[in-house]
Amino acid sequence: GAVVSQHPSWVICKSGTSVKIECRSLDFQATTMFWYRQFPKQSLMLMATSNEGSKATYEQGVEKDKFLINHASLTLSTLTVTSAHPEDSSFYICSAGTPQSGTSGRYEQYFGPGTRLTVT
Amino acid sequence: GQNIDQPTEMTATEGAIVQINCTYQTSGFNGLFWYQQHAGEAPTFLSYNVLDGLEEKGRFSSFLSRSKGYSYLLLKELQMKDSASYLCAVSTSGTYKYIFGTGTRLKVLA
Numbered sequence: 001g002a003v004v005s006q007h008p009s010w011v012i013c014k015s016g017t018s019v020k021i022e023c024r025s026l027d028f029q030a031t032t033m034f035w036y037r038q039f040p041k042q043s044l045m046l047m048a049t050s051n052e053g054s055k056a057t058y059e060q061g062v063e064k065d066k067f068l069i070n071h072a073s074l075t076l077s078t079l080t081v082t083s084a085h086p087e088d089s090s091f092y093i094c095s096a097g098t099p100q101s102g103t104s105g106r107y108e109q110y111f112g113p114g115t116r117l118t119v120t
Numbered sequence: 121g122q123n124i125d126q127p128t129e130m131t132a133t134e135g136a137i138v139q140i141n142c143t144y145q146t147s148g149f150n151g152l153f154w155y156q157q158h159a160g161e162a163p164t165f166l167s168y169n170v171l172d173g174l175e176e177k178g179r180f181s182s183f184l185s186r187s188k189g190y191s192y193l194l195l196k197e198l199q200m201k202d203s204a205s206y207l208c209a210v211s212t213s214g215t216y217k218y219i220f221g222t223g224t225r226l227k228v229l230a
Contacts, residue, residue, distance in 0.1 A: 111163050
């Protein structure tokens, strides 16, 4: 159980275009979804936290008008990179979080396989 | 501010034991996770600590000291496939966000 999928797994787009990445929790309902960005040889950097039906909370330094997040249901969140530029090329990873039943206080995130974005 | 530190790189020999340290300073604490990540792939869960002490799971063990803001991941009987990045992540209370450490790239040599 606890499978998270991302689509597409990789995408190449031209500078100035927009790209949408989908994140789905396949066998559970996620109370919250998270979007991360990872540059080569670096760790995961949290971009934003999204809850179903409400606006996403962006981390400091992340442009909310450039990285549009929509969380339409408890199993689907989308990240749209608008007017992409080469510096947006990165590995984007989503995770879906849910409290663990029977384990007091434990909240676990399940990670998607990631989307490799290359902007030319 | 929030800060999680790990060594950048480590090298060890096949069959040996390696300890990867993680120190953290965060506003709120709701547990510490260790993940393994191979290049180009998503992180995979290794261990979780929320109380002080050692958690053992096969070849992997993880230790936590909340008073010292310190954790380590211990890998025994190293195998070539253990060559990967190891990420320490602190779950902060309230928002349940994870703050990831800088990550440690482990290279296992034959």
